[in-house]
Amino acid sequence: MENIDIGKKIERYRTAKGYSSRELAKMAEITPSMLSQIERGLANPSIQTLKVLAKALDVPTFSLLLEETNTEELVVKSKNRKKMVVENLSYELLSPDFTGTLATAILTVPPNTSSSDKLLEHKGEEVAFILEGKIKVFLNEEEYILETGDSVKIPSHMKHKWENNFDENAVILFSVTPPAF
Structure with a gap:
């Protein structure tokens, strides 16, 4: 099983929604620094943090945990x-x-x-x-x-x-x- 890059997924969802890092951090009630570390893979978010990020991004929490599908x-x-x-x-x-x-x-x-x-x-x-x-x-x-x-x-x-x-x-x-x- 490959590693799941949760940070990259969060960043993709964030940019697709048109949110800045600061906006998403504020919505999720975490610091912009913490969000930056998560998106860059330098910090692993807790389940609770994943839940609030998913809610702020309006996506199911499990979607952040799914492995990427190689469409090829x-x-x-x-x-x-x-x-x-x-x-x-x-x-x-x-x-x-x-x-x-x-x-x-x-x-x-x-x-x-x-x-x-x-x-x-x-x-x-x-x-x-x-x-x-x-x-x-x-x-x-x-x-x-x-x-x-x-x-x-x-x-x-x-x-x-x-x-x-x-x-x-x-x-x-x-x-x-x-x-x-």
Whole structure:
């Protein structure tokens, strides 16, 4: 875990609000010297001081304690997608990874292929959107033909499978929460 630079966060919030150091110090009832030391990383504020600074800045206290997100790690260029092929089914992960509570992928199902021999279930809730082609989806005992532009929500633990009995690839965009493949 990286060190969290609380002082820099306070300074960013302060300048975004257009407050001078003196103004914020007065609002938070601390000395300008103390605020300066906090912003420069020379002093660690107490929880109480964090609370009053957060209140003066009109931000939640916890926002001062969160680690910074490296936004570069959130972007997935198409050429850098993680790809997996399992028994003719192709998966391309659109999410950077499987961390967090949501994963999104593209599933390509070639003609005369199914996702499994029998209906399967998993704990993740799923929403799927047909990008290209047609596909048959089995939801418990029911069957539905989905075409380009159609979508389906598959609740957690519902038995389901995909089956492509058509002449072209079916390309499906889907999201699962929590991630389960």
